[in-house]
Amino acid sequence: MSRTDPAGERLAGLRQRLQGLAYGGDYNPEQWPAGTWREDVRLMREAGVNLVTVGVFSWGLLEPRPGVFDFGRLDEVMDLLAEAGVGVDLATPTAAPPSWLAHEHPQTLPVDAEGRKIAFGARLHFCPSSPVYRYHAARITERLAERYAGHPALAMWHVGNEYVGFGCHCPVSVAHFRRWLADRYGTVDALNDAWGTAFWGQRYDSFDHVGTPAARSRLVSGPNPGQLLDFARFSDTASLECFTAERDIIRRHTPGLPVTTNFMGSFKHLDYWRWAAAEDVVSLDIYAKPYDPEGQLLAAYNFDLMRSLRGGRPWLMLESATGNNLTGGRNSARPAGQLRVRSLQAVARGADSVMFFQWRASRAGAERFHSAMVPHGGTRTRTWREVVALGRDVARLADLVGGSCDPADVAMLWDWENWWALEAPDHPSGDLRFTARILDHYRPLWHANIPVDFAHPHADLSRYRLVIVPNLYLVDDAGADNLTAYVRGGGHLLMSYFSGIVDQHDRVRPGGHPGAFRDLLGIDIDELNPLQIGEAYELHHAGHAGTATDWQDVILLNGAEQLAAYTAGEQKGQPAATRHRFGTGTATYLGTSPDPGTMRRLVLDCATGAGVTPVMDTPDGVEAVRRRAADGTDHLFLLNHTTEEATVDLDPALPWSVDLLNGQAAVADRLRLPPFGAVVLSAER
Numbered sequence: 001m002s003r004t005d006p007a008g009e010r011l012a013g014l015r016q017r018l019q020g021l022a023y024g025g026d027y028n029p030e031q032w033p034a035g036t037w038r039e040d041v042r043l044m045r046e047a048g049v050n051l052v053t054v055g056v057f058s059w060g061l062l063e064p065r066p067g068v069f070d071f072g073r074l075d076e077v078m079d080l081l082a083e084a085g086v087g088v089d090l091a092t093p094t095a096a097p098p099s100w101l102a103h104e105h106p107q108t109l110p111v112d113a114e115g116r117k118i119a120f121g122a123r124l125h126f127c128p129s130s131p132v133y134r135y136h137a138a139r140i141t142e143r144l145a146e147r148y149a150g151h152p153a154l155a156m157w158h159v160g161n162e163y164v165g166f167g168c169h170c171p172v173s174v175a176h177f178r179r180w181l182a183d184r185y186g187t188v189d190a191l192n193d194a195w196g197t198a199f200w201g202q203r204y205d206s207f208d209h210v211g212t213p214a215a216r217s218r219l220v221s222g223p224n225p226g227q228l229l230d231f232a233r234f235s236d237t238a239s240l241e242c243f244t245a246e247r248d249i250i251r252r253h254t255p256g257l258p259v260t261t262n263f264m265g266s267f268k269h270l271d272y273w274r275w276a277a278a279e280d281v282v283s284l285d286i287y288a289k290p291y292d293p294e295g296q297l298l299a300a301y302n303f304d305l306m307r308s309l310r311g312g313r314p315w316l317m318l319e320s321a322t323g324n325n326l327t328g329g330r331n332s333a334r335p336a337g338q339l340r341v342r343s344l345q346a347v348a349r350g351a352d353s354v355m356f357f358q359w360r361a362s363r364a365g366a367e368r369f370h371s372a373m374v375p376h377g378g379t380r381t382r383t384w385r386e387v388v389a390l391g392r393d394v395a396r397l398a399d400l401v402g403g404s405c406d407p408a409d410v411a412m413l414w415d416w417e418n419w420w421a422l423e424a425p426d427h428p429s430g431d432l433r434f435t436a437r438i439l440d441h442y443r444p445l446w447h448a449n450i451p452v453d454f455a456h457p458h459a460d461l462s463r464y465r466l467v468i469v470p471n472l473y474l475v476d477d478a479g480a481d482n483l484t485a486y487v488r489g490g491g492h493l494l495m496s497y498f499s500g501i502v503d504q505h506d507r508v509r510p511g512g513h514p515g516a517f518r519d520l521l522g523i524d525i526d527e528l529n530p531l532q533i534g535e536a537y538e539l540h541h542a543g544h545a546g547t548a549t550d551w552q553d554v555i556l557l558n559g560a561e562q563l564a565a566y567t568a569g570e571q572k573g574q575p576a577a578t579r580h581r582f583g584t585g586t587a588t589y590l591g592t593s594p595d596p597g598t599m600r601r602l603v604l605d606c607a608t609g610a611g612v613t614p615v616m617d618t619p620d621g622v623e624a625v626r627r628r629a630a631d632g633t634d635h636l637f638l639l640n641h642t643t644e645e646a647t648v649d650l651d652p653a654l655p656w657s658v659d660l661l662n663g664q665a666a667v668a669d670r671l672r673l674p675p676f677g678a679v680v681l682s683a684e685r
Helices: 006-018 034-047 072-084 099-104 131-148 171-185 188-195 225-253 272-277 295-309 338-348 382-396 416-422 434-447 477-488 515-521 596-609
Strands: 022-027 051-054 087-091 154-158 283-285 316-319 353-356 410-413 452-455 466-469 492-496 523-527 536-541 544-552 554-557 561-566 575-582 585-590 592-594 622-628 634-640 646-649 656-659 670-673 678-683
Touching: 006 087, 006 154, 022 034, 022 316, 022 382, 034 072, 034 382, 051 072, 051 353, 072 087, 099 131, 131 225, 171 188, 171 225, 188 225, 225 272, 225 416, 272 295, 283 295, 295 338, 295 434, 295 452, 338 353, 338 382, 338 622, 338 634, 338 678, 410 434, 416 434, 434 452, 434 492, 434 596, 466 477, 466 596, 477 492, 477 515, 477 575, 477 585, 492 515, 492 596, 515 523, 515 575, 515 585, 523 575, 536 575, 536 592, 536 596, 544 561, 544 596, 554 575, 561 596, 575 592, 585 596, 592 596, 622 646, 634 670, 670 678
Parallel strands: 022 051, 022 353, 051 087, 087 154, 283 316, 316 353, 410 452, 410 466, 466 492, 492 585
Antiparallel strands: 523 554, 536 544, 536 561, 544 592, 561 575, 575 585, 622 634, 634 678, 646 670, 656 678
16 A cells, blocks of 8 residues: 555555455444443344444433543443454544533534524524634544544544534624635635626625625515625535534544544535545435336436546445335335345445444434334334345455546536525526436446446546536536546537536626537537426437427537437527537537436447447346445446346356355356346356
C-alpha cells in the first residue's frame, strides 16, 4: 500500500483485522439490561457477526450532565465484544444531543424557514452553525477518542449519523451564511452580479443586509434563485464542517483507523462528492421497500453511486433492513429469501460489508416496529434463520474484500448542485425530478446487465465509451468544456432535455438554448415546451412507434440529423431526438420523455453504437454482475430478483469453475435459479 494513500492504509488494516467482509449491524445495548448483553454476544458468534456499530445515540448516557461523564456501560460492552472477537465501529453520538443541551442552551436548536424552532424529542435537533453545539460535540468526541484509542475492540470510527444538511435560519446561521458569502464572493458587488439582484431591485449594499432565503409563504412572489442555490451550498458546508471537526479529533488519537459517516444514497441535500473526499470509506444506509417492484433497481443505482464516489473503491453497507422498515404507510414484511439476494447484490456492486439496522429489535421508541437481525420473536423466527444463513454466505465470500467491480464502459453524470438548481421554483415545469430522470436513463442499462459508473461533470471521462447526461440544467464552463472535449476526442454522448441552460449561479446562458451545448449538439431550441399532465404525442424511432410525454423541445437542426420524429400534433415531422457528429465523436440529444420501450431502444442504441457490451444476457429480473477479488480472480454474481424459477445459459468458453455459495466444484452450462436464488461463480485460477 502506497504511503501516498493514507485512507487505503487505514482500510487495509481493517480488512486484515476482519479477515473478510464485514457482517453485523447497529448495536444499541443501552436499550437493554446488562443481562441481555452476554446473550447478544453469544448470538453474534452464532450468526457470524464480526463488526457492530456502537454508541450512535448514547450521548445522554455518556454525559448525563454537562461535563459529567459515565463510560461504565460502554466499557463493559466494548470489553465483551473484544472477548468475543467482534470489532466495533464506534460512533460519536452527536446526531442526538442530550436534553440538557437543548434546555440549557436553546440557541443550539435549529430554526426552519418559517421561523419555527425545532424541538427536542426526536434526533438531529441541532443547528450545524452553533458554536455552542460544536463545542459540546467536540468535547464528547475528544473524551471518546482519548478513552478508547487502543481498545482491542475498536476497528473503525463512525462520525454522527445520517447528516441531513438542515438549512437553519437562526441568527447564528444567518451570520455564518453572511461570512460564507463574503469568503465566496469577496465583494458585495460580485454577489449582486452572481444573484442578478438588479431584477426586482434586490441589490445589496452590504453583506450584513443579506439573510437566509425566506419561506415562499413569507414572500409576495418568487425567491431569488441564486440565493436559494448558495444557501443549499452553505448548508452542505456547515454540516460538513461539523463532520470534519470530529474527524480531526479522532485522527489525532487513532491515526491508523478509518473514519466514515453513513450516507443515505441518492439524498438531495448533501453533496456526497465533497463528503466522500473527506472520509476514508463511503458508507451507505439503504432501505429499498421489500414489495417495491423496482426495489432491486433502486438499490442497484444507489450501490453504483456509492462505489463511484471514491473512484470505484469498495464501500460499506452500514445499514439495511432484514425485513420491514418504516418508510411508507404500509410497511410489508420481506418475502422469504429476498434478504439474501438483496444483500448479495450490494457485495456484487462493490460493498465490503453487509450490515443492518439493527441487531436487536427495540421495545420502545419510534422504530420499535423496524425489523432487526434479532426480531421480537427472537431465534424462533424465519428472519433469524435467514440472518444466520446469510452470515455463512458472507463468510464464503471473504476473498472478495478489497476487490473491485468490473470496469464500466458507461458513465452517467451526477451533480448535486445541478439537482438543487433543477428542482428550484419558477421553472418552465415544476414537475422535473432529478432522480426520476436519472432512473429513466439507468433502467434500460440495468435490465441489460450493462455496468454503470456515476461521474461528476468535471471528472476525467476519457476511459468511458458512452457518457449519459440526464437533464444537466446547471453546468459551469469547466463542466461544459469537459463534455465538449470528450465528444470532440471520440466519445459518445447521450444528453436529455433542459441541459446546459444556466451557469453556476443559476443565470440563463446567453444566445438561446441549449446554452452551453448548442455547438456540441448541433441544434437550437426555439422553445422549451413542457407538456401538460396527460398530454402526449406519438413519435417514431427506428421503425417503432412510441409516445412523448412531459416535455417537448421545439428543436431546430443546426448540423445535427433527426433520429426520432413526432408523427402527430403541432410538431408533426419535427425532431424528438437528434444525433450530431462532432469532432471524432457523436452527441445524441433527447428532447422529450418517451415511453419506456422507446427509452430503452434509444439508450441501448447509443450503448451499441459506442461499442458497449453487457456482462451477459439473462432473463428479465435476473441480474448479472462481475466483481474481482483483491488477487484479480474474477467472480460472476447471478441474482434472481423474481418469485419464479429462472434458467440462465452460461457461455461454455468462459472459465467459471465453482459456485462459492454452495461449494460445488463444477458448474453446468445451464443454471436453474430458484425464486430469489443466487450463485457466485469463481473463475479458474
